[in-house]
Amino acid sequence: MDRQQILDLYDWQLGVCFRHPGKGAVSTAIVKTIRPRGEEGRDVRACAECVIAIEDMRRETAARRESEDLTSDSDDSRH
Numbered sequence: 214m215d216r217q218q219i220l221d222l223y224d225w226q227l228g229v230c231f232r233h234p235g236k237g238a239v240s241t242a243i244v245k246t247i248r249p250r251g252e253e254g255r256d257v258r259a260c261a262e263c264v265i266a267i268e269d270m271r272r273e274t275a276a277r278r279e280s281e282d283l284t285s286d287s288d289d290s291r292h
């Protein structure tokens with residue numbers, strides 16, 4: 214998936230990025246909803262840059278998990 218395809222998965226609205234509050238209102242997407250006890254759910258919004266960074270991190274974690282599985286599979290076949 215390229216950057217644009219990833220960004221197309223999200224709904225974009227004007228808001229403040231949780232990592233770049235100094236930027237002010239920019240085009241942001243909801244990446245998470247926090248629900249503190251006794252309070253209403255609060256949306257965590259991220260700008261395009263941060264959405265890409267979060268997606269990259271997710272895919273890296275998934276890829277690492279996958280390669281670990283492959284390694285353990287080849288270990289099994291050797292026995």
Ligand SMILES: [Zn+2]
Pocket residue numbers: 230231232233259260261262263
């Ligand atoms: Zn940001």
